[in-house]
Amino acid sequence: MTRRIARLMAAAIAGLLLVAAAPQPGRAAEAGAQARSRTVALTFDDGPSKYTPQILDILRRNDVKATFCMLGGNVGAYQRTAKRVVKEGHRLCNHSRNHPDFTTLSNSRARSQIVYTQNKIREVTGRSPKVFRFPYGSSNSRVRQVVRNRDLRILGWTVDTRDWARPGAKVIADRAVRGTRPGGVILMHDGGGNRTQTVAALDRTIKRLKAKGYTFVLA
Numbered sequence: 341m342t343r344r345i346a347r348l349m350a351a352a353i354a355g356l357l358l359v360a361a362a363p364q365p366g367r368a369a370e371a372g373a374q375a376r377s378r379t380v381a382l383t384f385d386d387g388p389s390k391y392t393p394q395i396l397d398i399l400r401r402n403d404v405k406a407t408f409c410m411l412g413g414n415v416g417a418y419q420r421t422a423k424r425v426v427k428e429g430h431r432l433c434n435h436s437r438n439h440p441d442f443t444t445l446s447n448s449r450a451r452s453q454i455v456y457t458q459n460k461i462r463e464v465t466g467r468s469p470k471v472f473r474f475p476y477g478s479s480n481s482r483v484r485q486v487v488r489n490r491d492l493r494i495l496g497w498t499v500d501t502r503d504w505a506r507p508g509a510k511v512i513a514d515r516a517v518r519g520t521r522p523g524g525v526i527l528m529h530d531g532g533g534n535r536t537q538t539v540a541a542l543d544r545t546i547k548r549l550k551a552k553g554y555t556f557v558l559a
């Protein structure tokens with residue numbers, strides 16, 4: 341590229357930036373951009389379970405929507421709860437039938453884990469998840485392709501509260517709040533064991549993140 345073309349391109353880019361920034365008064369534009377970027381998503385894995393309704397109550401009181409990565413094998417026993425997740429505006433996520441490590445599965449077994457859960461969730465809630473999260477976050481390119489072939493987006497996380505290890509509600513909330521950056525995805529669990537601590541941590545986590553200017557989005 342010649343120097344002249346490079347200069348022209350730089351000028352054009354600067355021009356575009358000026359045009360984009362021009363209509364908004366400085367301070368308000370800055371505050372607006374910051375508010376837009378300070379988003380965080382709450383995600384709950386391994387449910388539905390008997391703890392899920394308590395989590396839904398807290399989310400409703402705080403007017404927050406979240407994403408629920410359900411195990412197909414749990415949905416039949418908690419049909420009302422699964423329906424309530426949808427009814428209250430939360431997002432469904434497929435988290436397999438019974439939580440295997442997908443890197444150990446053949447393509448056909450991986451596919452059947454996914455398809456079973458898609459079918460079960462649709463049968464019970466009337467909706468099909470559009471996202472999938474690997475159990476343990478464990479994947480490779482082969483099984484990621486199996487997921488994509490079912491038209492599912494793969495969901496990860498940026499903040500692992502490790503709430504399943506039951507470190508105490510205060511530690512769970514601290515990890516969630518301190519670990520969150522704009523655009524973050526917080527991993528918590530509404531199933532897979534005793535989730536009393538997660539339930540106890542949730543309200544204070546939401547309130548502290550809101551106080552820091554975060555708004556909650558679907559993952």
Ligand SMILES: [Zn+2]
Pocket residue numbers: 385386435439475476
């Ligand atoms: Zn899980």
